[in-house]
Amino acid sequence: MLPFEAGLTVTLGLRDSKVTDVAIVSTRLVQASRLLAGRDPVQVTTLLPTLYALCGTAQALAGAAAVEDALGLLPSPLQRMARRFLLLLEILTEHSFSILRDWPALLDESPDLSPARLLRPLVHNARRSLYPDGDWARPGGGRLEVDAVALGMILPPLKALLAHIFAGSVDQIVDSPSLFDTWCEHGDGLPARLLRRVRQSGLGGFGAAASHFMPAEGPADVGERLAADDGGRYLARPDYHGRVLETGSLSRQHAHPLVAGLLAQYGSGLLPRFAARMAEIAAALQEAEDLVQDLSAEAVPPPSPGGSGIGLGRVDAARGLLIHGVTLKEGRVSTYKILAPTEWNFHPAGPLAAGLTGARDDDGLIWRARLLAAALDPCVACRFEVAQYA
Amino acid sequence: MCMAVPSRIVAMENGSATVEAFGALRTTSLMLLDEQVQVGDYVILGAGGNFAAEKVEPERALEALAYLTEILASGQA
Numbered sequence: 051m052l053p054f055e056a057g058l059t060v061t062l063g064l065r066d067s068k069v070t071d072v073a074i075v076s077t078r079l080v081q082a083s084r085l086l087a088g089r090d091p092v093q094v095t096t097l098l099p100t101l102y103a104l105c106g107t108a109q110a111l112a113g114a115a116a117v118e119d120a121l122g123l124l125p126s127p128l129q130r131m132a133r134r135f136l137l138l139l140e141i142l143t144e145h146s147f148s149i150l151r152d153w154p155a156l157l158d159e160s161p162d163l164s165p166a167r168l169l170r171p172l173v174h175n176a177r178r179s180l181y182p183d184g185d186w187a188r189p190g191g192g193r194l195e196v197d198a199v200a201l202g203m204i205l206p207p208l209k210a211l212l213a214h215i216f217a218g219s220v221d222q223i224v225d226s227p228s229l230f231d232t233w234c235e236h237g238d239g240l241p242a243r244l245l246r247r248v249r250q251s252g253l254g255g256f257g258a259a260a261s262h263f264m265p266a267e268g269p270a271d272v273g274e275r276l277a278a279d280d281g282g283r284y285l286a287r288p289d290y291h292g293r294v295l296e297t298g299s300l301s302r303q304h305a306h307p308l309v310a311g312l313l314a315q316y317g318s319g320l321l322p323r324f325a326a327r328m329a330e331i332a333a334a335l336q337e338a339e340d341l342v343q344d345l346s347a348e349a350v351p352p353p354s355p356g357g358s359g360i361g362l363g364r365v366d367a368a369r370g371l372l373i374h375g376v377t378l379k380e381g382r383v384s385t386y387k388i389l390a391p392t393e394w395n396f397h398p399a400g401p402l403a404a405g406l407t408g409a410r411d412d413d414g415l416i417w418r419a420r421l422l423a424a425a426l427d428p429c430v431a432c433r434f435e436v437a438q439y440a
Numbered sequence: 441m442c443m444a445v446p447s448r449i450v451a452m453e454n455g456s457a458t459v460e461a462f463g464a465l466r467t468t469s470l471m472l473l474d475e476q477v478q479v480g481d482y483v484i485l486g487a488g489g490n491f492a493a494e495k496v497e498p499e500r501a502l503e504a505l506a507y508l509t510e511i512l513a514s515g516q517a
Contacts, residue, residue: 054445054511101504102444163471430442430487
């Protein structure tokens with residue numbers, strides 16, 4: 051493994067047949083973005099999708115938003131719509147891919163990744179169909195042209211793949227508790243079989259703990275905390291007034307009728323978490339289908355950025371809220387910081403740790419822990435160990 | 441926020457490739473690529489390195505590798 055390809059190691063401390071403490075060690079390079087200092091902001095937003103290729107749309111758009119905030123640039127409504135479409139597409143492809151890659155192992159099955167072959171080309175084709183010059187993340191906005199034919203070929207295969215994954219229409223499955231219940235009980239396909247196993251194992255509420263959901267705009271103090279964080283402690287282990295917030299599907303979808311009902315029944319356990327992922331997929335697909343009707347070209351390319359300022363860029367990425375903080379001085383990046391959702395969700399005092407503390411120690415402990423990690427969906431590999439205390 | 445390391449293909453055989461980055465050689469599946477690749481091309485690997493996720497243009501790959509080299513030199517990695 052190369053030093054850049056980090057991971058999470060979760061150690062479950064056992065005493066009296068229970069998990070009494072959860073230690074999470076991350077080797078993620080949370081301070082690497084410091085080295086973006088000195089670069090031109092356009093160069094940074096061009097570099098970000100390659101550096102963070104697996105969530106490259108969210109990273110680059112968070113970077114563009116931070117630079118725009120610093121310079122007082124307001125991208126046009128059309129630019130915002132086109133960016134939102136690209137982001138929704140990444141959310142859909144990332145969720146699809148993580149289900150195809152990670153969920154089979156939770157049922158002791160081998161993954162079949164062949165359906166995933168279409169996912170990344172869709173992301174690239176969508177970028178090209180909207181921004182032929184490749185400047186989709188340019189601060190202020192790129193040259194927006196719409197290739198309607200190419201754009202029209204993005205969502206249908208993705209919708210078909212999702213129907214294949216869920217063996218049905220995900221928006222209908224999450225439309226009512228009774229439909230969701232029937233699908234869990236009798237549905238075909240990997241997600242239905244996984245949720246059926248969760249229910250049959252009595253694990254719908256496994257991992258439930260007190261939840262502190264991330265506000266839509268992020269922590270109110272994030273700007274000051276990032277600015278003061280010279281040592282990187284906040285980036286590695288963020289908090290809001292001492293509390294570790296949860297971000298991601300459950301945080302964003304907790305008011306969805308199906309998810310709210312499951313939360314009331316199970317707390318923030320596995321079943322509401324997986325249902326929230328499905329609700330998020332359904333909502334993203336619907337929004338993308340609505341947006342694609344309204345995307346159109348923009349006649350005047352916006353001006354190039356330049357100047358000085360401090361800015362924040364917030365993007366709701368597939369795994370939660372992604373925040374970039376930038377300081378610009380005379381058109382160059384002076385400081386650059388990235389706060390990623392995994393730092394909240396896999397914080398040593400975050401929802402994974404809280405959900406595993408108190409879990410019963412038996413043969414299925416690691417499997418249950420892996421289920422909870424999969425429901426929270428880290429952006430890097432996560433492995434579990436146990437430590438037996440006397 | 442998994443950082444992606446552009447890796448250069450040094451050999452190909454039966455749908456797999458041997459790729460090199462920072463002196464490390466790895467074998468990776470090409471099954472998820474929709475573009476044709478050849479020896480000398482750069483690809484980005486998915487999490488865990490088991491498969492190539494996408495082909496990257498050489499100039500983008502070299503720019504990213506230069507940045508990653510700076511990270512290594514700084515002691516951040």
